[in-house]
Amino acid sequence: MDIAEALRDFLVSRRARLRPDEVGLPAHGIRRVTGLRREEVAALAALSVEHYTRLERGQASRVSDAVLDAVADALRLSPGERRYLRGLARPTDREEAGLPPDRRSGIQRVLDSMLLTPAYLVGRGGSVLAWNGLAAAVFIDFARVHPDRRTVGRLVFTDPRARRVFVNWEEKARETVSYLRGEVGTWPHDPGLAREIGELRACSAVFRRLWAEQVVQENDHANVLIACPAVGLLSLSAEALHLAGHPDKVMAVYTAAPGSGSERGLRRLARALAPGSAPSAARSAAPPSADGPAEV
Incomplete structure (x- = not known):
């Protein structure tokens, strides 16, 4: 499973479902993307565009919990979606626990x-x-x-x-x-x-x-x-x-x-x-x- 690709696809899909007016942002100019732009998500999460772009590209190894929470709030993620985002950003190698x-x-x-x-x-x-x-x-x-x-x-x-x-x-x-x-x-x-x-x-x-x-x-x-x-x-x-x-x-x-x-x-x-x-x-x-x- 390509974790970086999964993280990117998920974040792109979540910002694509939101319109600027739904999150209190003006919708100025010609929009070449469906939903929110990266810079708009970054602004809502109080992040730099570069910081959010790295996350969307799957570079999440050094992202703090506070940043993940801020992005989740900006994208209006459900509890299940928040857990999914955190799982992709914090992948584990736990072994399956067999039943005795x-x-x-x-x-x-x-x-x-x-x-x-x-x-x-x-x-x-x-x-x-x-x-x-x-x-x-x-x-x-x-x-x-x-x-x-x-x-x-x-x-x-x-x-x-x-x-x-x-x-x-x-x-x-x-x-x-x-x-x-x-x-x-x-x-x-x-x-x-x-x-x-x-x-x-x-x-x-x-x-x-x-x-x-x-x-x-x-x-x-x-x-x-x-x-x-x-x-x-x-x-x-x-x-x-x-x-x-x-x-x-x-x-x-x-x-x-x-x-x-x-x-x-x-x-x-x-x-x-x-x-x-x-x-x-x-x-x-x-x-x-x-x-x-x-x-x-």
Whole structure:
């Protein structure tokens, strides 16, 4: 991942979306750029033009936190965009923290105990590491997807089932791109993440378009509408729960409003997955075939 290029593209895109009148500046003369000029951003951030230009060119190694905050204020960045900017300006080489076997077993027990809650564990770059039977029934039987393809990005953009499962697929696609942007800001030197983004850009026109838009938004909560063949439409609330001690691991948890039709649908699915009724989709799946994921 070229960090300097990513930083430049992000800053250029953020100043391009602002008009002078939106930030209290006059719009004099012929404007050859969309949005704000570099000198206008520099003035808003109380920086020299040379100082801001170096930052936009990716020369951020000696930039102070105060300067980053001033630029973020000038460009009116959201909290998620601020974290992304800081991640690009302060790249780290942290290793991925693996889960010891006992911790992984404990997390799987937690997932399995969530009888009315589809949930799965996501690692760095969107790798789906663990899930419960209800998540497999609602979304996709993860066990039947080859581990190399079992990532949020690949499932959303390259598996045709995603367009059937997520009623508002374009919204889910945008959320996924935003999530991957955040991952780049946190792990800019991760080769697996860079490879995944490169593959998605190569195979998906929608991904290329959204990636070029520099989508960065908050991803800790969302409302999703799921088309579940077994029980019909499910309106669910998604929460991202960060795993203590492992900043690169997030549990995605989906709940339905109490007493709603969606909750009744989840109860019907849970009864079907109960011992003696039907085998758990996550536990009984056949190994992935050489031809790719099997239809659910």
